[in-house]
Amino acid sequence: MAPDPESILKDIIPTQDDWPILVGGIGALNAGWLNAFVGKYLPEDMKGKEGAVETAGALASWVGYKLSPRIEGAIGEAVKAFCLGSLLTNVGLVGKKYVPQIEFKVTQPAGMPEGAGYPEPPAAPPAPQTIEELAALEARTTPAKYYGK
Amino acid sequence: MSVAVPTGILKTPLTVSEQHSAVTLAGSVTNVESDVVTIRVPRKSAWSIREGDQLYLLLKTAAAATITAGSIKVLIADANKVMKIAIVDWTPIANFAILDDQTKLFRFSGGFSREEDQYIIIVYKGADVADSTKTALKLTGIVFTEL
Numbered sequence: 001m002a003p004d005p006e007s008i009l010k011d012i013i014p015t016q017d018d019w020p021i022l023v024g025g026i027g028a029l030n031a032g033w034l035n036a037f038v039g040k041y042l043p044e045d046m047k048g049k050e051g052a053v054e055t056a057g058a059l060a061s062w063v064g065y066k067l068s069p070r071i072e073g074a075i076g077e078a079v080k081a082f083c084l085g086s087l088l089t090n091v092g093l094v095g096k097k098y099v100p101q102i103e104f105k106v107t108q109p110a111g112m113p114e115g116a117g118y119p120e121p122p123a124a125p126p127a128p129q130t131i132e133e134l135a136a137l138e139a140r141t142t143p144a145k146y147y148g149k
Numbered sequence: 150m151s152v153a154v155p156t157g158i159l160k161t162p163l164t165v166s167e168q169h170s171a172v173t174l175a176g177s178v179t180n181v182e183s184d185v186v187t188i189r190v191p192r193k194s195a196w197s198i199r200e201g202d203q204l205y206l207l208l209k210t211a212a213a214a215t216i217t218a219g220s221i222k223v224l225i226a227d228a229n230k231v232m233k234i235a236i237v238d239w240t241p242i243a244n245f246a247i248l249d250d251q252t253k254l255f256r257f258s259g260g261f262s263r264e265e266d267q268y269i270i271i272v273y274k275g276a277d278v279a280d281s282t283k284t285a286l287k288l289t290g291i292v293f294t295e296l
């Protein structure tokens with residue numbers, strides 16, 4: 001028996017209670033801003049290290065996420081969602097540096113260059129550098145001018 | 150203390166006559182392949198003889214009679230004259246003895262280049278005996294000189 005389409009719709013239609021997701025999204029988008037803000041206060045020698053700024057941002061988000069319940073009401077909820085969003089982003093940014101990334105590459109089938117255009121023109125030969133190379137090139141490419149009739 | 154000298158490469162026209170310092174002339178022996186003209190490319194230079202460049206050669210006997218019988222071969226050789234390649238194989242000498250008619254001047258059918266110390270050799274074989282002091286030569290091309 002097919003599921004009642006109405007019940008599925010009911011489940012997936014956003015409700016008023018879903019607004020923290022939007023705030024979390026904004027938090028995720030603003031992770032860069034948060035990181036820059038926190039990163040400014042990092043010690044100089046830490047700033048250059050890979051992932052240090054993101055880690056600091058993640059810690060700040062974590063602290064915000066954990067402390068947000070102290071703020072009562074909707075604002076507390078908003079802060080929590082914002083911090084959670086940026087926390088997840090920063091965890092992802094830090095984790096990306098340590099987890100091997102899989103690169104998906106589209107391999108062109110042999111004999112089928114991408115697009116219907118012309119193949120790449122061959123690279124130009126290196127310019128002659130020595131007198132021997134110059135003379136050889138001159139002899140090969142330039143005919144003597146003929147002024148006679 | 151070293152002195153910095155400007156370096157570069159000059160490209161200039163080349164006309165080689167029998168008086169050119171790179172040219173060594175020799176007489177011939179009857180019916181023997183004789184190197185009547187030996188041109189050695191000077192140091193620090195490379196010659197380019199292009200398609201259409203001219204070669205004029207006039208050989209005379211000791212009695213100042215122009216040699217019209219016999220054949221000419223033009224070779225290029227490395228600095229040790231170990232490997233010789235004919236770029237103009239046996240050709241009647243009369244083909245090279247024309248200077249006043251542009252349409253009949255001998256012209257190379259393709260280009261070639263020679264580096265320093267390498268040779269261009271003109272070989273004559275014929276019944277007459279060429280006198281080296283009466284040989285006339287003109288070869289055109291381009292020379293690249295290292296400064």
